[in-house]
Amino acid sequence: MAALWLAGEALLPSRIQMAFTLATHILLVPLGVAMPTLTLLMEGIGIWRKDAVALKIAQRWSVVMAVQFAVGAVTGTILSFEFGILWPHMMGRFGAAFGLGFAIEGLAFFVEAIFISIYLYGWKRLSPRAHFLTGLALPPAGLLGAFGVLSANSWMNTPGGVTIDAGRLVSVDTMAALFTPALGYEFWHFLIAIYITAGFVIASVYAVAWLRGRRDHYQRLAFAVPFTVAAALTPVQLVVGDLSARALVQDQPAKFAAMEITWATRDHNPEVVGGLIDGSGAIHLGLELPSLDSILVGYSPNAVIRGLSSFAPDARPSVVESNIAHLAFDLMVGLGTVGAALTAWYAWVVLRRRRLPDSALFYRLAALAGVGSYLAVESGWVTTEVGRQPWIVYGVMRVSDAVTDAPAAFVWTMLSVLVIVYALIAYFFITLLLKLAARWRREDATETQEPEIRVPYGPPA
Amino acid sequence: MSAVLPNLIALVLLLGITAYSTAGGVDFGAGIWDLLAGGRATGREARHLIDQAMAPVWEVNNVWLVLSIVVCWTGFPVLFQSAFASLYLLFALALVGLVLRGAFFAFRHIAEDPRTHRAADVVFGVSSILTPFFFAACLGAIASGRVGLLQPSTPVWEIWFSPMAIGFGLVSVAATAFSGAVFLVGDARRTGSSELTTYFRRRAVIAALVLIATGTAALGVIGFQNPALFRAMLTGAGLPFALVTMLATPLVAFLVWRGIYRFYRVLTVGAVGSMVFAWAFAQSPYLLPGQLTIAQAVAPQATQVLLLVVTVSLVVVVGPALGLLIYLDQRTRLVE
Ligand code: HDD
Ligand code: HEM
Numbered sequence: 001m002a003a004l005w006l007a008g009e010a011l012l013p014s015r016i017q018m019a020f021t022l023a024t025h026i027l028l029v030p031l032g033v034a035m036p037t038l039t040l041l042m043e044g045i046g047i048w049r050k051d052a053v054a055l056k057i058a059q060r061w062s063v064v065m066a067v068q069f070a071v072g073a074v075t076g077t078i079l080s081f082e083f084g085i086l087w088p089h090m091m092g093r094f095g096a097a098f099g100l101g102f103a104i105e106g107l108a109f110f111v112e113a114i115f116i117s118i119y120l121y122g123w124k125r126l127s128p129r130a131h132f133l134t135g136l137a138l139p140p141a142g143l144l145g146a147f148g149v150l151s152a153n154s155w156m157n158t159p160g161g162v163t164i165d166a167g168r169l170v171s172v173d174t175m176a177a178l179f180t181p182a183l184g185y186e187f188w189h190f191l192i193a194i195y196i197t198a199g200f201v202i203a204s205v206y207a208v209a210w211l212r213g214r215r216d217h218y219q220r221l222a223f224a225v226p227f228t229v230a231a232a233l234t235p236v237q238l239v240v241g242d243l244s245a246r247a248l249v250q251d252q253p254a255k256f257a258a259m260e261i262t263w264a265t266r267d268h269n270p271e272v273v274g275g276l277i278d279g280s281g282a283i284h285l286g287l288e289l290p291s292l293d294s295i296l297v298g299y300s301p302n303a304v305i306r307g308l309s310s311f312a313p314d315a316r317p318s319v320v321e322s323n324i325a326h327l328a329f330d331l332m333v334g335l336g337t338v339g340a341a342l343t344a345w346y347a348w349v350v351l352r353r354r355r356l357p358d359s360a361l362f363y364r365l366a367a368l369a370g371v372g373s374y375l376a377v378e379s380g381w382v383t384t385e386v387g388r389q390p391w392i393v394y395g396v397m398r399v400s401d402a403v404t405d406a407p408a409a410f411v412w413t414m415l416s417v418l419v420i421v422y423a424l425i426a427y428f429f430i431t432l433l434l435k436l437a438a439r440w441r442r443e444d445a446t447e448t449q450e451p452e453i454r455v456p457y458g459p460p461a
Numbered sequence: 462m463s464a465v466l467p468n469l470i471a472l473v474l475l476l477g478i479t480a481y482s483t484a485g486g487v488d489f490g491a492g493i494w495d496l497l498a499g500g501r502a503t504g505r506e507a508r509h510l511i512d513q514a515m516a517p518v519w520e521v522n523n524v525w526l527v528l529s530i531v532v533c534w535t536g537f538p539v540l541f542q543s544a545f546a547s548l549y550l551l552f553a554l555a556l557v558g559l560v561l562r563g564a565f566f567a568f569r570h571i572a573e574d575p576r577t578h579r580a581a582d583v584v585f586g587v588s589s590i591l592t593p594f595f596f597a598a599c600l601g602a603i604a605s606g607r608v609g610l611l612q613p614s615t616p617v618w619e620i621w622f623s624p625m626a627i628g629f630g631l632v633s634v635a636a637t638a639f640s641g642a643v644f645l646v647g648d649a650r651r652t653g654s655s656e657l658t659t660y661f662r663r664r665a666v667i668a669a670l671v672l673i674a675t676g677t678a679a680l681g682v683i684g685f686q687n688p689a690l691f692r693a694m695l696t697g698a699g700l701p702f703a704l705v706t707m708l709a710t711p712l713v714a715f716l717v718w719r720g721i722y723r724f725y726r727v728l729t730v731g732a733v734g735s736m737v738f739a740w741a742f743a744q745s746p747y748l749l750p751g752q753l754t755i756a757q758a759v760a761p762q763a764t765q766v767l768l769l770v771v772t773v774s775l776v777v778v779v780g781p782a783l784g785l786l787i788y789l790d791q792r793t794r795l796v797e
């Protein structure tokens with residue numbers, strides 16, 4: 001069995017490796033991009049209200065931010081080499097267009113790396129106001145970076161701005177290649193997603209603290225600020241997500257058909273919640289809501305939805321891929337809906353009672369919201385990437401034409417090594433965070449200051 | 462304009478690689494000396510200094526690498542495809558080394574058990590050797606002319622084990638050890654420890670001698686495997702840079718040996734950087750010797766323009782920011 005795999009094609013291990021490394025990197029991105037904003041918000045509160053506790057929280061968050069940033073950088077570097085190692089044909093053919101976004105990300109990342117250092121150094125060496133002001137460089141840099149990567153990804157989904165002659169890229173229209181149709185929805189949806197995720201993930205730490213009995217100004221503040229940001233954005237996300245889905249009907253109809261597991265092109269198309277499709281187009285399990293898909297897309301039960309069977313078999317996601325994209329999509333929407341419900345609960349208590357909730361059930365759910373948002377982000381990416389199959393560049397180049405000519409055994413080996421290395425990194429990363437947390441708890445309990453643990457980008461301890 | 466721009470983009474790529482070789486090289490070199498510092502008790506002081514020295518820069522240097530690779534695939538997609546199609550194993554090994562190095566550098570600060578700590582030291586040190594070796598081996602393989610256009614033209618293992626790949630790899634290890642030791646001399650002087658200063662002075666001189674020896678041997682290998690490149694390095698466009706390297710390396714060794722602390726670090730950067738330049742200029746206008754020129758590989762013009770804009774923005778934004786960081790770093794040292 002194993003021998004068969006090793007002798008097989010490089011395509012399967014390459015896809016697994018890409019999915020594995022991307023899925024890992026994407027766990028680090030939300031905090032990497034959005035945490036600086038939340039930290040600055042906290043620092044701003046501290047300066048504005050002369051609140052030493054808020055400043056302490058901000059300083060601690062900045063340390064977590066740096067550690068997180070370093071791991072993001074490592075996993076990101078691996079990704080960029082993988083483009084060459086796994087997909088050389090795609091890069092050689094389209095690098096001049098696909099790469100534009102990444103060139104911008106490179107710039108943004110450079111700025112971010114330096115300003116994170118400055119921010120960490122600056123706590124003790126700059127006046128509070130100067131420190132806050134230098135920190136203001138971080139959110140736009142993160143934003144620019146996210147723009148770059150999302151632009152590259154959108155280009156793969158709705159390629160544009162290029163002239164191809166005999167398979168060769170002869171000219172590029174920079175603006176058209178950077179701003180492809182998919183960017184319009186992907187960028188905003190993603191941006192909101194990472195702020196939601198960062199907010200819920202950070203707040204979930206302090207929800208756990210609440211469940212463990214901590215009820216002080218520190219806990220309240222550190223919970224309320226990120227949770228409020230995330231809660232305010234969650235309803236917006238439902239609207240933006242809905243817009244994305246609608247846009248897909250036009251731009252990427254095969255992906256949409258897979259997401260909704262629609263087989264035949266028809267009107268009165270039902271919305272299937274859960275469920276699986278088989279090779280003949282029959283739906284198993286799942287809950288069919290009659291005509292709802294047609295209504296959602298075209299505001300009328302008569303709206304016609306294009307089905308998978310209207311695409312050539314080699315130009316649409318396979319049955320397995322369709323099912324993956326479908327379930328991932330349902331998971332994302334489900335989690336978004338649960339998140340919105342939690343938000344409603346929070347808003348009701350805060351606005352009506354003018355205080356934070358004090359129900360254990362609420363904090364249990366809030367503690368889960370962090371994991372939930374990571375799941376939503378992952379499933380969103382699975383929807384996007386798996387739903388695009390078999391294309392690496394939608395309608396232009398197949399994944400199987402992009403893949404490396406290296407032997408499968410090489411890719412399997414590299415994949416195994418990477419899995420081990422990532423496990424190590426995850427272990428180190430979590431150990432370091434737990435150490436930091438334990439130390440801070442000790443400091444709060446004894447009101448002393450221990451010598452700093454050195455973190456990447458930070459000044460020497 | 463249209464002829465200048467591609468060369469400018471190639472220059473940006475070259476500067477990225479050179480910055481990584483010099484700034485990153487100092488970092489890798491420190492890792493090598495960390496490995497060679499001996500057991501936990503003997504090596505404690507040297508390791509402590511190395512830790513201090515690497516603090517603010519060990520992550521920022523990575524940026525040069527990513528920048529180079531992005532400029533490569535965006536600016537010269539065909540070069541990127543060709544290099545990876547032939548050299549995937551070398552890149553993968555360099556990459557694994559890079560990641561292990563970063564991970565274990567961070568980890569040794571949090572490992573409490575001495576045995577684990579020691580293991581982390583070793584992994585960190587070994588990967589500090591492997592990473593520059595394999596990255597430079599990629600450059601050597603390209604310089605040897607064996608990397609085929611778009612796809613390998615000979616069996617890949619012949620490319621990986623080509624003498625020039627190995628030669629470039631060894632030179633780069635010697636060069637990083639050299640620049641690492643020289644900069645550690647400076648760091649040791651700042652701490653005021655004359656013992657550590659002497660310790661690294663001695664190592665800097667030895668590394669310089671090793672570098673001169675491997676460099677000469679590698680030059681011989683080049684003459685044997687790619688005579689055209691050899692000629693261009695010694696009589697053509699590479700000559701000025703080759704001369705700088707040949708003069709600066711012994712000069713640094715002399716300065717450090719005699720304890721004359723003037724310009725020794727600038728000269729080190731010059732020596733290592735010129736080595737990269739000597740190769741690149743000797744090989745130009747070819748990106749793949751005899752097969753692919755800058756003009757043939759370059760991306761369409763609009764892409765070149767965007768890359769130039771990004772580069773200029775980088776200089777404008779990052780320059781002052783880097784200045785501020787270095788200023789804060791100096792103040793740290795004053796505070797302590
Ligand atoms: C907190 C995270 C989160 C939440 C609550 C949602 N999404 Fe989402 N979604 C993402 C996080 C995300 C993402 C990870 O950010 C994706 C992946 C690619 C992208 O641009 O955003 C994504 C992609 C994505 C796509 C694919 C876009 C494409 O392939 O071009 C669609 C159609 C939706 N989403 C629709 C929705 C709907 C209808 C939602 C709720 C009702 C929803 N999303 C909630
Ligand atoms: C979901 C979309 C992505 C976003 C928003 C994103 C954003 C980021 C951010 C913010 C960082 C800095 C580290 C951090 O803050 O955690 C980073 C690092 C990096 N990302 Fe991603 N990334 C994404 C996906 C990718 C992909 C698909 C690649 C593949 C090329 C990639 C390449 C990189 C690289 C190379 C770095 C490290 C840069 C360096 O070390 O200098 N990213 N990314």
Ligand code: HEM
Pocket residue numbers: 014015016018019020022023026083087090149150152153156321381382385386389392399402
């Ligand atoms: C040349 C560039 C890229 C290539 C070749 C590529 C290719 C792939 C492939 C083949 C998969 C596996 C799909 C499957 O198993 O069915 C995948 C998954 C994924 N890709 Fe892309 N992709 C690229 C760029 C990006 C970018 C820019 C992003 C994000 C910004 C991204 C996000 C993801 C994610 C999150 C997954 C995971 C899906 C899963 O877990 O199944 N990809 N990619």
